[in-house]
Amino acid sequence: MLARRQFLGLGAGGALLGAAGRASAWTASAPASMREPGAPFTAYGVPSEWEQEVTRLPTANRDVPGNGASWSPLHLLEGIITPNGLHYERHHNGVPRIDPTTHELLVHGRVRRALSFRVQELLRYPLRSRICFLECGGNSNAAWHRQPIQSPAGHVHGLVSCSEWTGVPLSVVLAEAKPYTDADWLIAEGADAFAMHVSIPMRKAREDGLLALYQNGERLRPENGYPLRLILPGWEGVTNVKWLRRLRVVDRPVMARNETYSYTELLPSGKARQFSHTMDVKSLLLQPSAGMRLPGPGWYLLSGLAWSGRGRIRGVELSTDGGQHWRAAELQQPVLSKCLTRFRLPWQWDGAPTVLMSRATDTSGAVQPAREQLVAARGRHGYFHYHAIVSWAVGQAGDVRHVYGTGTGDSHDSNAPADIDSGWF
Amino acid sequence: MTAMLLLILIAAGSDTDTTGPGLGREVSEVPVHDVFPDGTGLPPGRGTARIGQGLYAQHCLSCHGPAGEGASAEPIAGAQGALSGPHPVKTIGNYWPWAPTLYDLIRRAMPMHAPGSLRADEAYALTAYVLYLQELVELDAEVDAAVLTNLQMPNRDGFVPAEAVP
Numbered sequence: 001m002l003a004r005r006q007f008l009g010l011g012a013g014g015a016l017l018g019a020a021g022r023a024s025a026w027t028a029s030a031p032a033s034m035r036e037p038g039a040p041f042t043a044y045g046v047p048s049e050w051e052q053e054v055t056r057l058p059t060a061n062r063d064v065p066g067n068g069a070s071w072s073p074l075h076l077l078e079g080i081i082t083p084n085g086l087h088y089e090r091h092h093n094g095v096p097r098i099d100p101t102t103h104e105l106l107v108h109g110r111v112r113r114a115l116s117f118r119v120q121e122l123l124r125y126p127l128r129s130r131i132c133f134l135e136c137g138g139n140s141n142a143a144w145h146r147q148p149i150q151s152p153a154g155h156v157h158g159l160v161s162c163s164e165w166t167g168v169p170l171s172v173v174l175a176e177a178k179p180y181t182d183a184d185w186l187i188a189e190g191a192d193a194f195a196m197h198v199s200i201p202m203r204k205a206r207e208d209g210l211l212a213l214y215q216n217g218e219r220l221r222p223e224n225g226y227p228l229r230l231i232l233p234g235w236e237g238v239t240n241v242k243w244l245r246r247l248r249v250v251d252r253p254v255m256a257r258n259e260t261y262s263y264t265e266l267l268p269s270g271k272a273r274q275f276s277h278t279m280d281v282k283s284l285l286l287q288p289s290a291g292m293r294l295p296g297p298g299w300y301l302l303s304g305l306a307w308s309g310r311g312r313i314r315g316v317e318l319s320t321d322g323g324q325h326w327r328a329a330e331l332q333q334p335v336l337s338k339c340l341t342r343f344r345l346p347w348q349w350d351g352a353p354t355v356l357m358s359r360a361t362d363t364s365g366a367v368q369p370a371r372e373q374l375v376a377a378r379g380r381h382g383y384f385h386y387h388a389i390v391s392w393a394v395g396q397a398g399d400v401r402h403v404y405g406t407g408t409g410d411s412h413d414s415n416a417p418a419d420i421d422s423g424w425f
Numbered sequence: 426m427t428a429m430l431l432l433i434l435i436a437a438g439s440d441t442d443t444t445g446p447g448l449g450r451e452v453s454e455v456p457v458h459d460v461f462p463d464g465t466g467l468p469p470g471r472g473t474a475r476i477g478q479g480l481y482a483q484h485c486l487s488c489h490g491p492a493g494e495g496a497s498a499e500p501i502a503g504a505q506g507a508l509s510g511p512h513p514v515k516t517i518g519n520y521w522p523w524a525p526t527l528y529d530l531i532r533r534a535m536p537m538h539a540p541g542s543l544r545a546d547e548a549y550a551l552t553a554y555v556l557y558l559q560e561l562v563e564l565d566a567e568v569d570a571a572v573l574t575n576l577q578m579p580n581r582d583g584f585v586p587a588e589a590v591p
Contacts, residue, residue: 061497061498062497063487063488063496063497063498063537064488064497064498064537064538067537092534093534093537093540106452106455107449108452108455113449113451114451114452114453114455115449115450115451115452116449116450116452117448117449117450118450121448121449122448124446124448125445125446125448126444126445126446168445172444172445173445173449175445176445176447176449177449187459189459193534193537193540194533194534194540195533195534195540195541197459197533248457248459250459252461254459254460254461255461255462255522255523255526256526256529256530257526257529257530257534260521260522260523260526260584261515261517261520261521261526264584265587266508266513266515267585267590268509269509270507270508270509270513270583271583271584271585271590272508272520272583272584272585273584273585273586273587273589273590274584274585274586274587275586275587276587277587278587377590377591378590381513
């Protein structure tokens with residue numbers, strides 16, 4: 001209702017702005033595209049030649065080109081579904097080339113029947129679809145820096161994407177193997193050159209784990225786990241093991257490198273959070289965002305994304321005055337659990353410098369924290385799970401810059417060492 | 426009576442979850458190579474840091490640096506200062522809780538250009554050398570499954586479940 005009132009108010013203002021502008025003539029002659037036949041059909045469609053700049057941004061280790069990530073260009077997209085070619089990537093040693101006719105999934109360990117499934121067999125199982133986000137635990141980690149980074153939003157926060165994943169419920173396959181009752185954990189292993197493996201609590205696996213075969217209607221892309229990957233809705237990306245080849249049922253976690261050294265968050269006490277599986281409530285204003293420019297005072301549609309690994313997004317509030325006042329944004333329906341949620345709100349910019357912020361709340365009651373709250377709770381060296389409120393400052397000239405809080409950095413000491421690792425491993 | 430009914434309902438609920446066409450092929454012998462903190466999964470074999478030194482120069486040094494101080498890969502040794510200090514550096518010596526995990530990573534994923542290529546003795550020797558860089562084993566000490574299992578890593582108690590620190 002609130003959103004609707006704002007839209008009505010917008011209409012009146014928009015009309016005023018239109019009346020003040022100069023009317024331009026409609027082109028009377030038909031454009032060239034109407035005077036010659038169009039291009040023929042294509043076997044697999046690709047984006048328009050005018051959209052060639054909408055790409056992922058790959059960043060990788062200089063010595064190991066398959067160890068890195070590519071960032072989804074969130075600031076150039078709308079809606080909630082990420083096109084398959086733009087889904088973020090995080091690999092530890094490249095994308096394996098896997099022939100689906102020879103790939104098998106082994107389910108073994110503390111089970112009464114160790115079973116092997118070929119992909120073509122899994123394709124015959126009862127399938128279910130789930131639209132959910134997938135986010136790397138290291139997403140947004142540049143925001144731990146003491147000075148706000150000025151890269152486009154997708155290049156800082158774009159290790160999150162959202163797809164419709166279709167596959168076999170993990171509970172079905174596990175039940176066929178008949179796990180013993182003391183089996184509280186699974187070890188999931190991928191068929192990549194890192195032999196990626198992590199421990200997953202059996203409770204989560206049974207609750208909503210999915211053996212995904214399809215992504216947005218087509219078979220998985222190689223860089224997203226073809227021919228088979230694990231999907232654990234709302235959980236840290238690394239647990240959603242790609243190129244899944246083995247599930248070992250066990251009674252304790254294996255304490256792999258990627259659940260001890262990495263994907264744990266060092267706290268100010270010197271202790272580290274471990275098994276930080278659930279992704280926290282988060283939101284991000286994308287229109288406008290860092291590096292963009294508002295052409296002048298007037299009406300704009302603020303638009304962005306919110307998500308939480310703990311349930312549905314209950315609301316997103318926006319502030320256009322540096323956090324003094326907050327208004328509820330309109331949430332694009334349907335709002336799904338553990339799924340990207342698009343929020344929008346019309347805004348009239350009066351031309352004065354200001355700071356834009358978004359703040360999400362989820363159905364568990366969790367509220368996205370301010371940056372200083374997150375730093376107070378978790379310190380500066382956690383590296384993973386950054387999810388604080390993001391602020392964009394709009395300057396007099398319409399330029400949009402990344403700022404912390406209401407506009408100043410944490411520290412004016414530009415010689416302070418970076419708080420995060422700069423390399424990929 | 427109510428409790429009994431509840432039990433029946435729960436049983437029925439789990440049954441609906443288990444319906445699958447049963448197309449999996451039953452397999453009997455399964456190679457097991459996951460390494461646990463208690464040493465389960467560590468293979469036979471042994472090596473010393475002195476042997477590992479040469480392997481390190483050959484396979485690891487270009488990314489991890491001559492003394493494990495890091496290069497294109499992150500530092501693995503030589504951290505100064507506490508993890509609770511203003512500029513903590515996470516290395517194997519001050520952060521990794523379990524020595525068997527180190528063997529496991531080396532065996533399964535290193536070196537990055539030829540993962541899985543090291544023989545068990547080579548992986549033990551490299552593990553020994555990396556632990557030597559942390560001053561946790563001597564240069565000529567034989568390192569095997571038992572040594573790794575019994576080695577008390579300095580940060581073994583350094584982790585807390587995430588739910589305990591929201």
